[in-house]
Amino acid sequence: MDSLLAWILRAIPFGTIIMYGALGEILTEKSGNLNLGVPGIMYLGGFAGFAGSYYYEHLSPNPNGAMCVFVALAACIAASMAGGLIYSFITITLRANQNVTGLALTIFGKGVANFFGVYILNGASYTAAPLANSMFAARIFPFADKNAVTQVIFSYGFLVYVAVILAVIFGKVLNRTRVGLNLRAVGENPAAADADGISVTKYKYLATCIGAGVSGLGGLYYVLDYNHGIWATTGQIEALGWLAVALVIFTTWKPYNAIWGAYLFGMFYWLYQFLPDIMGWKLAGYVTDLIQMVPYVVTIFVLLGVSRRKKKENQPPESLGLSYFREDR
Amino acid sequence: MGNAIELRNVTKTFGTIIANDDVTLTIREGEILSLLGENGSGKTTLMNMLSGIYFPDSGSIFVKGEQVEIRSPKDAYDLKIGMVHQHFKLIDVFTATENIALGTDKNSQGRFSLRSVKAKAREICERYGFDLNLDQKVYEMSVSQKQTLEIVKVLYRGADYLILDEPTAVLTPQEVEKLFAVIRNMKADGKSVVIITHKLKEVLEISDRVAIMRKGRFIGSVLTAEATEGSLTEMMVGEKVELNIARSTPSDVIKRIEVRNLSVINHEGLRVLTDINFDINGGEILGIAGISGNGQKELLESIAGLQRTISGTSIKYYPGENGEKELQLVGMNPRDIRNAGIHLAFVPEDRLGMGLVRSMGMDENMMLKTYDEGSSIITNRKLPREMAEQIKESLGVVTPSITTPVAQLSGGNVQKVLVGREISSDPTVIMTAYAVRGLDINTSYTIYRLLNEQKERGTAVVYVGEELDVLLELCDRILVLCGGRVSGIVDAREVTKEELGLLMTKYGGKEEG
Numbered sequence: 012m013d014s015l016l017a018w019i020l021r022a023i024p025f026g027t028i029i030m031y032g033a034l035g036e037i038l039t040e041k042s043g044n045l046n047l048g049v050p051g052i053m054y055l056g057g058f059a060g061f062a063g064s065y066y067y068e069h070l071s072p073n074p075n076g077a078m079c080v081f082v083a084l085a086a087c088i089a090a091s092m093a094g095g096l097i098y099s100f101i102t103i104t105l106r107a108n109q110n111v112t113g114l115a116l117t118i119f120g121k122g123v124a125n126f127f128g129v130y131i132l133n134g135a136s137y138t139a140a141p142l143a144n145s146m147f148a149a150r151i152f153p154f155a156d157k158n159a160v161t162q163v164i165f166s167y168g169f170l171v172y173v174a175v176i177l178a179v180i181f182g183k184v185l186n187r188t189r190v191g192l193n194l195r196a197v198g199e200n201p202a203a204a205d206a207d208g209i210s211v212t213k214y215k216y217l218a219t220c221i222g223a224g225v226s227g228l229g230g231l232y233y234v235l236d237y238n239h240g241i242w243a244t245t246g247q248i249e250a251l252g253w254l255a256v257a258l259v260i261f262t263t264w265k266p267y268n269a270i271w272g273a274y275l276f277g278m279f280y281w282l283y284q285f286l287p288d289i290m291g292w293k294l295a296g297y298v299t300d301l302i303q304m305v306p307y308v309v310t311i312f313v314l315l316g317v318s319r320r321k322k323k324e325n326q327p328p329e330s331l332g333l334s335y336f337r338e339d340r
Numbered sequence: 341m342g343n344a345i346e347l348r349n350v351t352k353t354f355g356t357i358i359a360n361d362d363v364t365l366t367i368r369e370g371e372i373l374s375l376l377g378e379n380g381s382g383k384t385t386l387m388n389m390l391s392g393i394y395f396p397d398s399g400s401i402f403v404k405g406e407q408v409e410i411r412s413p414k415d416a417y418d419l420k421i422g423m424v425h426q427h428f429k430l431i432d433v434f435t436a437t438e439n440i441a442l443g444t445d446k447n448s449q450g451r452f453s454l455r456s457v458k459a460k461a462r463e464i465c466e467r468y469g470f471d472l473n474l475d476q477k478v479y480e481m482s483v484s485q486k487q488t489l490e491i492v493k494v495l496y497r498g499a500d501y502l503i504l505d506e507p508t509a510v511l512t513p514q515e516v517e518k519l520f521a522v523i524r525n526m527k528a529d530g531k532s533v534v535i536i537t538h539k540l541k542e543v544l545e546i547s548d549r550v551a552i553m554r555k556g557r558f559i560g561s562v563l564t565a566e567a568t569e570g571s572l573t574e575m576m577v578g579e580k581v582e583l584n585i586a587r588s589t590p591s592d593v594i595k596r597i598e599v600r601n602l603s604v605i606n607h608e609g610l611r612v613l614t615d616i617n618f619d620i621n622g623g624e625i626l627g628i629a630g631i632s633g634n635g636q637k638e639l640l641e642s643i644a645g646l647q648r649t650i651s652g653t654s655i656k657y658y659p660g661e662n663g664e665k666e667l668q669l670v671g672m673n674p675r676d677i678r679n680a681g682i683h684l685a686f687v688p689e690d691r692l693g694m695g696l697v698r699s700m701g702m703d704e705n706m707m708l709k710t711y712d713e714g715s716s717i718i719t720n721r722k723l724p725r726e727m728a729e730q731i732k733e734s735l736g737v738v739t740p741s742i743t744t745p746v747a748q749l750s751g752g753n754v755q756k757v758l759v760g761r762e763i764s765s766d767p768t769v770i771m772t773a774y775a776v777r778g779l780d781i782n783t784s785y786t787i788y789r790l791l792n793e794q795k796e797r798g799t800a801v802v803y804v805g806e807e808l809d810v811l812l813e814l815c816d817r818i819l820v821l822c823g824g825r826v827s828g829i830v831d832a833r834e835v836t837k838e839e840l841g842l843l844m845t846k847y848g849g850k851e852e853g
Contacts, residue, residue: 193442196443208417209442323432323433
């Protein structure tokens, strides 16, 4: 029982990282833009948030917690949206290939973040943003430790709840509002949307940039909460970014599914640590690597299942990955 | 009746192709106007400039006497102009109501509610007599239902001027009747309707006035009451132009292909070819005429093995020499048909869409047809290179080198490559479709000369063409398709241009009254 509880308590924060990544990407892909730069954007967001709070904590004479959170969030969102803007300009305005651009953005984001990360820290302690970490990781519900149930639900930093709220808002916007309807139309059939007087370019730009902003929050959450305010120049964020892209497919492009899907992926991810414990198995080290593949394998099966059943509503947006030019004949 | 919309001296070009040349056209309040013309005469392009899809290169547009600029579909809607395109612009996974609601933020008040959109749409349906299930998803709809939805959508946006692009092309006769009833209801309600069409019968049945276009130019307009099928055809096809294409008298005519009971149903379940019977003879050029989209493509593809035909179809090939047995082509795969000597050179509207790979040079495009020759597992690159050089030489293909990607060649040169490749391997039957589409005069004559040479060598040549003048001077016999059926097979030396025009626009070609 304790293992199960610990398992869930690991899975939910983990899920939150990729939920942000996936939510942003769902919004982006609904506009028909397949942005494979998610990992790069998460790097940019995570790094900018870290750098923002680092400088604030070091340069301000008496740093204020709320201000620190604000600076980190603002820096993160600005940097991620800048990443989204680069992608938008290249693919929407210049109509370059989306896959190539996205992959390049991933490499770019990782490179920028790692270069400046090393440059800023330059030998300093990796736990360089303690105040930001304490603020982001602070439990916002005082009664969290009452029992196992409250612990599962209430014992996290505020970004965990923001992710869920965002997912609900995204779901409502996409399904219940005119903006959502228009956005989905742009992703399905831009020529039709255009003929209906919807500005395809505007929707694509906004969805991609806002989506990037949200994806970037995943990187921020990872660095300042999940990873205890440590900036580590490992490839971990990239792995999480790809998992977020996989999650988008798993959810069949529906924000509500991202909530439970992300937590489920979290459970899968930590399966290798807790399953042997719970079941009392002893596993060799290399087997754990195999178990870590589970989320990807599950995604492949979901993809197979969805395409086999051919239900139109579960397919990716019809013009996903295609550039749009009105006077194409 | 006042003038609702006026186009004055409007010109639109795409690259070197002039789609509309100095067109001046008036649409009046409360009338049904037919815009009549052959394919490629610029009807749709002209109307697309009213609906904001294209912007004119020069000329001006007036709505109710005021000069306007229509830069986007949104501008068009603001001017109460709405267009139903031939290719429907609907979102498949949306319901009818959701499609109607798209992009309508201007005329809505307060909160977004699909329910109120639906209520208003239902009102429109009842008012004009549309039969539409507003909760149905578009991907579950028939073509006719989709069209109905498109019209309701346009009306929902408050359009007073409706443009329908070939609305009857995809409908059954019963559905056409229903559509016409609705159009009359709209007219009674004071709306102006423009119908783009090339079907004379429908023009005479529904419209008040007819405007005729030919080769991008506006020819004139007449009141429907004063028009006959004959007079309209004449305006549509124009005077016969002498082209002086050298045509030899066929000799040694032998039957090569015998088509019997050919019928084809396409993906959408529509019957595109019905009971086609004809022969293709060696030493002769058989022209195929028809408004495009009347089954020409499917006809050629059926023979080439690229189209599935309905059972009962028989396409027999007579190799002829040495008493070889005839071959049943139905059910054979395309490569075997090709190897038997039957070649197809199809030039689609976008030219590069079929047959050539954009990013490859001439040599590699030749190799697409020769890669399986020879016995080594390494492809023979010398043969295609020689072929490419030869075609470049003999047809005068203008290209820096045979390895330059064909996408960088001009349209005419691309077509030379395509046709040249098919001819180069000495086929017994060669079928070309729109081989001179968009070509300049000189290059066109080169192609005609090539086809004539083939004919004199005893090859059976099939030429699907758009220009009646060319068909009349190049071909020996002309098969006319209308609505997927053989409207007539005529002697190209005897038939007149008007007769051909009538056969194309009306099954059997008989003028009424």
